Amino acid sequence: DAMVIQNPRxxxxxxxxxxxxxxxxxxxxxxxxxxxxxxxQAPKLLFHYYDKDFNNEADxxxxxxxxRPNTSFCFLDIRSPGLGDAAMYLCATSAISRSSTQYxxxxxxxxxx
Amino acid sequence: xxxxxxxxxxxxxxxxxSVINCTYTDSSSTYLYWYKQEPGAxxxxxxxxxxxxxxxxxxxxxxxxxxxxxHLSLRIADTQTGDSAIYFCAERDxxxxxTFGSGTQLTVLP
Numbered sequence: 495d496a497m498v499i500q501n502p503r504x505x506x507x508x509x510x511x512x513x514x515x516x517x518x519x520x521x522x523x524x525x526x527x528x529x530x531x532x533x534x535q536a537p538k539l540l541f542h543y544y545d546k547d548f549n550n551e552a553d554x555x556x557x558x559x560x561x562r563p564n565t566s567f568c569f570l571d572i573r574s575p576g577l578g579d580a581a582m583y584l585c586a587t588s589a590i591s592r593s594s595t596q597y598x599x600x601x602x603x604x605x606x607x
Numbered sequence: 608x609x610x611x612x613x614x615x616x617x618x619x620x621x622x623x624x625s626v627i628n629c630t631y632t633d634s635s636s637t638y639l640y641w642y643k644q645e646p647g648a649x650x651x652x653x654x655x656x657x658x659x660x661x662x663x664x665x666x667x668x669x670x671x672x673x674x675x676x677x678h679l680s681l682r683i684a685d686t687q688t689g690d691s692a693i694y695f696c697a698e699r700d701x702x703x704x705x706t707f708g709s710g711t712q713l714t715v716l717p
Contacts, residue, residue, distance in 0.1 A: 593655060
């Protein structure tokens with residue numbers, strides 16, 4: 495059974511056209527993360543939510559925003575996608591536990607035309 | 608800052624053992640993880656090890672940790688074609704964030 499779900503799996507947008515990616519979880523975890531992964535690279539953390547507290551990484555561009563309306567859902571908004579924003583976007587969740595293991599969704603592949 | 612390094616490629620014959628190595632710099636790391644990523648997919652957690660352990664075994668997977676040398680390895684016994692993927696090691700820092708290595712592409716040859 496899927497625990498971290500991302501929709502859509504593939505998203506195509508045009509240069510400058512806003513896009514929203516969705517993540518939901520059935521694990522009831524406190525923490526949700528958004529990563530960007532470009533081809534042949536490691537995932538790069540964009541931001542995370544600890545419950546409703548938003549934590550932005552220092553080098554995350556302002557073009558990227560996030561919303562977490564409730565425990566289960568988290569959204570990634572890209573206000574004006576550029577060609578350089580084409581990537582796989584990965585959502586992950588973790589509980590506040592000793593290991594704080596992160597569980598990843600299947601990802602959304604974003605193409606910018 | 609933290610740094611995690613892995614070799615980029617590894618090829619093995621089906622049925623042989625694979626050993627993927629990783630080095631890290633953060634001596635305060637408490638947990639270290641191995642994730643598997645197949646093409647076009649997300650990251651699948653394989654296993655993790657707490658920093659006060661030297662070894663952890665889980666079916667075909669064996670994780671060895673040398674904390675003195677900050678070296679982590681993942682051994683896959685009896686490697687199968689389905690094991691072909693990118694393997695990422697990651698360390699968890701004091702802020703509970705993960706720092707990933709660049710990933711090792713494992714190719715299993717028939």
